Amino acid sequence: MRSIGKALTAALAFACMSAGNTPAAADQGGVSFWLPGAFGSLAATPLVPGWSMAAIYIHSSVSAGGDVAASRAIAFPNRTVNLTVNLDARLDARVDVGIFAPTYVFATPVLGGQFAINVLAIYGRQQATIDALLTGALGPIGFATERSVNQSLSAFGDVFVQPTLRWNQGVHNYMVYGMANLPVGSYDPSRLVNLGLGHWSIDAGGGYTYFNPQTGWEFSGVAGLTYNFINPDLQYQNGIDAHLDWGLSRFVSKQMHLGLVGYYYQQLTGDSGSGATLGDFKSRVVGIGPQAGFLFPVGELQGYLNLKVYKEFAAEHRPEGWNAWVTFVISPPAPTPVSTTRMVRK
Numbered sequence: 097m098r099s100i101g102k103a104l105t106a107a108l109a110f111a112c113m114s115a116g117n118t119p120a121a122a123d124q125g126g127v128s129f130w131l132p133g134a135f136g137s138l139a140a141t142p143l144v145p146g147w148s149m150a151a152i153y154i155h156s157s158v159s160a161g162g163d164v165a166a167s168r169a170i171a172f173p174n175r176t177v178n179l180t181v182n183l184d185a186r187l188d189a190r191v192d193v194g195i196f197a198p199t200y201v202f203a204t205p206v207l208g209g210q211f212a213i214n215v216l217a218i219y220g221r222q223q224a225t226i227d228a229l230l231t232g233a234l235g236p237i238g239f240a241t242e243r244s245v246n247q248s249l250s251a252f253g254d255v256f257v258q259p260t261l262r263w264n265q266g267v268h269n270y271m272v273y274g275m276a277n278l279p280v281g282s283y284d285p286s287r288l289v290n291l292g293l294g295h296w297s298i299d300a301g302g303g304y305t306y307f308n309p310q311t312g313w314e315f316s317g318v319a320g321l322t323y324n325f326i327n328p329d330l331q332y333q334n335g336i337d338a339h340l341d342w343g344l345s346r347f348v349s350k351q352m353h354l355g356l357v358g359y360y361y362q363q364l365t366g367d368s369g370s371g372a373t374l375g376d377f378k379s380r381v382v383g384i385g386p387q388a389g390f391l392f393p394v395g396e397l398q399g400y401l402n403l404k405v406y407k408e409f410a411a412e413h414r415p416e417g418w419n420a421w422v423t424f425v426i427s428p429p430a431p432t433p434v435s436t437t438r439m440v441r442k
Contacts, residue, residue: 128322128414129277129297130339132359132383133406133421135318137343140271140305142210142264144398145203148427152195154220158408158417160187186227189289189415193220193253209263218253218281222289251282253291267308271318275299285329295327301339312347321364332371335378336364343387351391357404358384363413379414383407393429400425 131154201212225246255278262271276299281292301320308314318341324334339362345355359382366376383406390401402423408416 128334128337128361128363128379129293129324130275130299130320130322130337130361132339132361132381133341133357133404133419135303135316135341135343136357136387136402136404137316137345137353137355137389138269138305138307138314139316139318139341139343140262140269140303141307142262142269143199143201143212144428144430145201145210146428148199148201148425150195150197150199150423150425152193152197152424153422154191154193154195154419156189156191156193156417156419158187158189158415158419160411160415187224187415189222189224191220191222193218193291206261209261212260212262214258214260216256216258218255218291219251220253220291221248221250222291223248224289226288245288247288249282249287249289249291251291253281254279254293255281267306269305269307271303271305273301273303273318273320275320283329285327293327294329295333296325297334298323312353314346314353315342315344317342326369327371330371331369333367333369334363335366335368335376337379338362338364345387345389353389355387356384357387357406358382359406361414377413380410380412381408381414381416382410383419385418394426396429398427398429400427 195216195218197214197216199212199214201210205211223246225244227242227244229242256275257278258273258275260271260273262269264270277293277297279293279296281290283290283292283294285294299320299322301318303316303318305316306314320339322337322339324337326333340360341357342359343355343357345353347353361382362380363378366372366378368376385405385407387402387404389403392399392401400423402425403421405418405420407418
């Protein structure tokens with residue numbers, strides 16, 4: 097498996113890097129800045145200097161209920177009775193997103209590592225339905241009502257910028273990254289669905305990849321923290337989020353690798369602001385699933401196709417379901433080692 101080498105690791109690292117972040121479904125309204133599953137196999141391995149292009153399609157189908165409830169007692173002046181209201185709602189949502197992600201890798205080392213910048217532009221369609229049952233009582237008098245709301249939206253999302261810095265030491269690879277969004281995507285606080293977040297966010301973290309070309313085995317893990325700025329339209333600020341993405345795979349041939357991927361997402365601090373009427377609303381979700389990757393030439397360039405599917409569980413204050421990713425990357429080919437022969441002079 098020695099011939100796998102740089103061509104494979106570079107193509108796969110481009111794919112992981114280009115996944116980046118898109119509007120997902122935690123925090124305010126169940127929507128977070130970080131999209132779990134953005135990193136995967138060989139995330140920290142070196143890239144090939146120059147330009148690469150990635151096209152990513154993501155489909156997500158989720159639902160939520162149960163914990164989406166609220167009750168409040170309102171005391172009326174000069175009255176001894178209270179108004180008590182309870183809301184039980186169920187959310188079903190579907191998201192189809194396309195991402196275009198150019199990446200430039202610098203040839204000149206920075207702090208002894210390899211520096212790259214990745215930019216992600218998003219266009220997609222989101223559809224959501226809420227079925228709600230409202231029950232309550234005014235003193236001894238009870239009441240109930242039902243309502244269903246359905247909305248859909250096709251629009252551009254925010255723009256994301258992600259710099260990375262990578263180091264390689266044999267089979268060990270290390271990476272640090274940063275991420276920020278430009279909140280220019282379609283957003284309306286009165287809508288049920290949005291492709292933009294409506295606020296600024298920053299994220300930073302680090303990753304490690306073990307990759308042995310001789311055996312074909314690799315394992316990658318990337319962890320990070322997200323800080324969210326306040327949403328000025330809603331006066332709502334999401335808490336600090338922690339996330340871990342991982343991938344495990346083995347190359348069964350020079351052109352194909354198979355394995356597992358997964359993620360763990362946990363909100364560390366509660367939501368705040370005058371708009372946070374449901375309290376801290378800390379969110380959590382776990383996902384795991386299979387993956388497959390294929391390498392092939394595209395003219396003089398290197399092509400890579402990756403398929404992965406996540407099934408979610410253990411969700412709290414966040415929609416839960418499944419999501420599928422299709423990633424296609426075109427990158428420069430790895431440089432071919434130059435063989436040298438000893439010159440003999442007579």
